Amino acid sequence: MDFPFQIRSYEAYEVAYKKSVAEPEQFWNDIAEQFLWRKKWDKVLEWNFKQPDIKWFLNGKLNITENCLDRHLAALSDQPAIMWEPNGITEANRVITYGELHSKVRQFAHVLRNNGVKKGDRICIYMGMIPELTIAMLACARVGAIHSVIFGGFSAQSISDRLQDANAEFIITCDGAYRGAKDIPLKDTIDDALVNCPFVKCVIVYQRTNTPVSMIKGRDVWWSDEVAKVAAQDDPEFIAEEMDSEDPLFILYTSGSTGKPKGVVHTTGGYMVYTTYSFVNVFQYKPGDIHFCTADIGWITGHTYILYAVLCSGGTSLMYEGLPTWPDAGRLWDIVDKYKANILYTAPTAIRSLMAYGTAPFEGKSLDSLKVIGTVGEPINEEAWHWYDEHVGKKRCPIVDTWFQTETAGILLSNLGGVTPSKPGYATLPLPGIQPVLVDEQGKEITGNDVSGNLCIRFPWPSILRTTYGDHERCRLNYFSSYDDMYFTGDGCYRDEHGFYRITGRVDDVLNVSGHRIGTAEVENAINMHTGVLESAVVGYPHDVKGLGIYAYVIMEKMPEDEAITRADIIQTVTRIIGPIARPDKIQFVKGLPKTRSGKIMRRILRKIAEGETGNVGDTSTLLDPAVVEDIKGGKL
């Protein structure tokens, strides 16, 4: 694939940016023409942010997997599409070429159709980080089914909520998954989730860990058996479904400020065009580069920058099953050297956890293959940035600090590796097509430089979310109602004297814990389900490795006799209701919470106390009972 849209100089960036604002339709039209469409679009864009109603490449027809796979077959059939490093260091790795991936995806697409999957059906995928996960996703896209991938750290209850919300009748899972020293029982968790989901018709199970699992007749089938059935009748003419540009490609659930996760919906054409554009430009991808993204595919970073954007660019995606610190803290560096990775894309939380091991894990590692290194998911502190620059990039590799969200699908703010300048802690500049605006609480635009405000985007880009599944009004309320005619990101942001952007963190009730988004209301709801709990309030506090830790203030009907046991019990309940990723780090039992006369919890005060403030916590005069503040300050953990 050629990338005539790759920006190779600062001047070219400025030209592209200006054009993208002055003539956005022409700009995206020219980029979209570089892809494989079965039928060209009639119109580039129709939009309003009021409802919202956003459509890109109207009436264009395509199948994204033909862009990921078929179009590369002539030139890249023998090139690796996926290189996979297993969790265990003694297990053999796997390399899957474009030719092989194409045939495996076609086969599994056939399996899906044989099992009754039709265009538009929702399929839940709950698997570990193995190549079959990418095959499952691409096969869904091939037959036009909408995948909803659920991260392995979510509990049965969370899965069941998501299955019900999407009315997903099909599931693809594994017996278990390996992560570090653990063997995680995926199918068991699915079985628990299905107790409340009798509408699920079919569960396809891939054997990874050979853990014993229950298989229910008429519902559960083995991946290998189903593939064997179609292998005999493999039909090269097996046709990929023709999708409209605006047909949904996937749903990805994410936390918001209300208690219930939202199913963010992305559609086909715009997602493909924007995310590929962002990949090629931010990472300055060159044909033959090996791209190593350490995210889990269960998050948007993995969807876009392990799978779709990399394959649409004809790249080689290096996928790792395990943990960065297992069996030791040199594992990522071993992997980079073993595969000669050229791009490394990871999260500040991983960088901070590796920093704690010092420089010994780098001994004997060269890391010479690296060209560009990236971070994503949370603000990166300067210390971590410099450590990454010095020890991983060896001061040779530009660091791209990439800001985006599940809702944006692709990177919106970032320097372009080696092409536009970087600045520690700054996502720096918008990509072409992205028009950021800072606004104050009243919605008034804040102009000029050296200013802070809430970050909004003024104009649609092709991979903006289209709706939240089954509840369009929720999408409007969450993202398009705070400020007129703007998409509101939920992030606070500073624009420096050069016009560079620095994300300062969420301004809503969403916590970013180890780069995972967790709604405080979700955690509170889970804690409140614990027996004896009257009320709770959850806030974030600075955490050395995780960025933010979860701090819960809990009122019990009566103070627990053994606080340690009750704390552990509450953590157990949260793990059951949401999953291990939402476990509170600290729980403080309190008699009351600081509330205004209208009953609103003053989180500002709770955050101060959680940060360790024992003195002034700000104005408490509007509180119903200011005495509770002293009481909480005097409390212990």
Ligand code: WTA
């Ligand atoms: C945060 C992850 C600072 C931000 C891709 C955003 C960041 C939320 C950065 C989205 C960054 C992401 N610098 N903060 N480079 N990247 N964030 O949906 O608060 O899991 O709103 O998508 O992560 O999290 P999500």
